[in-house]
Amino acid sequence: MSFINYAAREINVKIVFYGPGLCGKTTNLQYIFEKSAPQQK
Numbered sequence: 001m002s003f004i005n006y007a008a009r010e011i012n013v014k015i016v017f018y019g020p021g022l023c024g025k026t027t028n029l030q031y032i033f034e035k036s037a038p039q040q041k
Contacts, residue, residue, distance in 0.1 A: 001013070001014055002014075017029065
């Protein structure tokens, strides 16, 4: 599901990571966090 706030120029989304253990879910989230700009955290 996503929500677009035109006034604030923001897009809010929910992403669900689903799968068995040791398939990279946590690694993907860590990568996204590391690559996002500090002001976006």
